[in-house]
Amino acid sequence: MLNRRLILALSLFASLAAAVPNLIVSPNGTLYIYNPDKATVAEMADPANRGRWTVTVRHSSKSPEISLPVLDVTAHSSATGPNYVAVFVDTSALKPRDPHHYGWTVTFPLSTGPLRLTVPPPNTSFFAPARNKDDANLYFFGSYLAGEGTKPIYSIDAKVGYIPEIHDSGIFLGIEAAATVNSGSQPPANRTRVDPDSITADIALRTARGNFLINTYPARGEFSRKNAESNFVPSALVQYVPKPLFQSPRHAFVLYETAGIEAGTNLNKPASIFKQPVNFSGYDKILRGVIGGYAAYYIMKKTGASAGDPYAAQVSLTYVGRILATDEPYVTSQTVRGAQVPLILLDDKMRHHIDGVILWNVSDFVGIQAKYTYGALPPLFQACAHQVTFGITFKAKLPGHI
Amino acid sequence: MARPVLTPDLCQTIVVNATPNQAPNDATQNLFALGVVDGTQAQIHKAKIQAALHLIEYRIAQGDILSGPTVTVDSCTQSVLASAQ
Numbered sequence: 353m354l355n356r357r358l359i360l361a362l363s364l365f366a367s368l369a370a371a372v373p374n375l376i377v378s379p380n381g382t383l384y385i386y387n388p389d390k391a392t393v394a395e396m397a398d399p400a401n402r403g404r405w406t407v408t409v410r411h412s413s414k415s416p417e418i419s420l421p422v423l424d425v426t427a428h429s430s431a432t433g434p435n436y437v438a439v440f441v442d443t444s445a446l447k448p449r450d451p452h453h454y455g456w457t458v459t460f461p462l463s464t465g466p467l468r469l470t471v472p473p474p475n476t477s478f479f480a481p482a483r484n485k486d487d488a489n490l491y492f493f494g495s496y497l498a499g500e501g502t503k504p505i506y507s508i509d510a511k512v513g514y515i516p517e518i519h520d521s522g523i524f525l526g527i528e529a530a531a532t533v534n535s536g537s538q539p540p541a542n543r544t545r546v547d548p549d550s551i552t553a554d555i556a557l558r559t560a561r562g563n564f565l566i567n568t569y570p571a572r573g574e575f576s577r578k579n580a581e582s583n584f585v586p587s588a589l590v591q592y593v594p595k596p597l598f599q600s601p602r603h604a605f606v607l608y609e610t611a612g613i614e615a616g617t618n619l620n621k622p623a624s625i626f627k628q629p630v631n632f633s634g635y636d637k638i639l640r641g642v643i644g645g646y647a648a649y650y651i652m653k654k655t656g657a658s659a660g661d662p663y664a665a666q667v668s669l670t671y672v673g674r675i676l677a678t679d680e681p682y683v684t685s686q687t688v689r690g691a692q693v694p695l696i697l698l699d700d701k702m703r704h705h706i707d708g709v710i711l712w713n714v715s716d717f718v719g720i721q722a723k724y725t726y727g728a729l730p731p732l733f734q735a736c737a738h739q740v741t742f743g744i745t746f747k748a749k750l751p752g753h754i
Numbered sequence: 755m756a757r758p759v760l761t762p763d764l765c766q767t768i769v770v771n772a773t774p775n776q777a778p779n780d781a782t783q784n785l786f787a788l789g790v791v792d793g794t795q796a797q798i799h800k801a802k803i804q805a806a807l808h809l810i811e812y813r814i815a816q817g818d819i820l821s822g823p824t825v826t827v828d829s830c831t832q833s834v835l836a837s838a839q
Binding site for chain 2: 374376377380384428430435436471516519522560561562565593596599608646648658662
């Protein structure tokens with residue numbers, strides 16, 4: 353199915369770029385030839401030439417061809433609407449009746465040369481490019497900080513997920529996981545380590561209603577590997593997606609707001625953090641209100657924009673605020689006699705997290721990215737001061753539905 | 755409601771009506787000009803096309819709909835016409 357979709361997408365873009373004829377098979381079995389050569393439209397639609405059309409279908413590449421009689425051919429032209437030649441065929445010989453279960457071949461002997469258009473039978477395939485982290489099934493952002501007096505510090509922001517649509521229901525169900533590694537590390541570091549600060553893994557259920565995107569996570573875990581901390585926190589989030597606040601032919605500014613709830617329980621808590629004993633005995637049930645926003649400014653490419661890579665540049669800012677109803681850990685630092693020492697609290701103050709991204713897309717799969725991070729993420733809410741990293745982003749996408 | 759014949763013109767009307775800006779109705783312009791400026795808007799656009807098709811008793815998977823900033827109205831229309839059932 354995806355292979356068919358990719359071929360359709362490629363043929364659509366190719367046909368628009370080069371204005372070559374493109375065959376579309378409608379669910380009613382009518383064939384539409386888009387971008388017809390204007391000089392030959394009259395020849396194609398001439399009733400006297402109806403018998404010169406041949407239309408054949410194949411259920412698969414190995415099954416025999418079935419020839420379908422052509423009933424009528426009409427031309428349609430409009431200044432603003434679609435321009436096409438419609439070929440009406442008798443599909444009564446098709447079993448099953450759905451014309452999209454077949455591969456189609458249409459031929460017509462034009463005076464300028466033979467016209468042959470095909471739609472392949474359904475098939476399957478794999479990767480396609482993704483537009484951004486939220487759209488990606490596989491995402492990886494890495495950075496490397498090296499300097500005098502500090503060991504190298506790695507920063508990794510990774511995401512993996514597969515959330516296909518359940519048939520054509522508009523409901524997407526799948527699994528995903530995300531990890532942020534060493535995001536809070538600051539030089540000088542006395543040794544290099546790669547420890548996940550915040551890992552989430554969940555079962556995701558997504559749908560859209562009107563201008564709202566609804567994301568629910570009936571099972572969701574939050575983990576911090578290096579401090580043996582984990583929570584089970586199902587959540588539900590609603591994002592309001594209005595039309596862009598500002599738009600010109602190549603520029604747009606959007607603002608999407610999010611609200612939701614996270615509720616669950618702590619699964620295990622550390623006895624010590626950074627070699628300091630901690631008492632988290634009052635840390636058990638979890639209830640958080642979540643508010644947030646996504647603001648972005650997009651600049652379209654002047655030329656060469658593609659579906660997977662439309663922007664010359666984009667600047668985005670994501671904010672998430674968590675309003676705690678119960679006490680939860682908060683790990684920050686304080687200066688004692690000129691030295692930074694960890695300060696570990698258990699309180700219900702609001703937690704903030706900000707991600708700012710400036711992305712320059714080099715290709716469909718690779719982008720150069722500068723990232724700003726501030727705030728704290730669950731489960732341990734380890735504070736990250738204003739941190740700027742630079743790196744390379746890799747993006748890829750898996751099939752959209754199963 | 756009787757299921758109407760799904761023509762290119764009907765598909766184009768559905769595609770344009772599902773965009774944030776909805777007009778002008780020009781088959782050659784890309785969806786960015788109609789407000790589908792990013793992947794989030796494309797998700798909403800696809801869901802609205804799917805819902806509009808359901809109302810006239812057609813079915814389509816959102817993954818089969820071409821939408822996004824660089825997709826033209828014509829390309830989106832053709833993807834709907836080619837994949838609706």
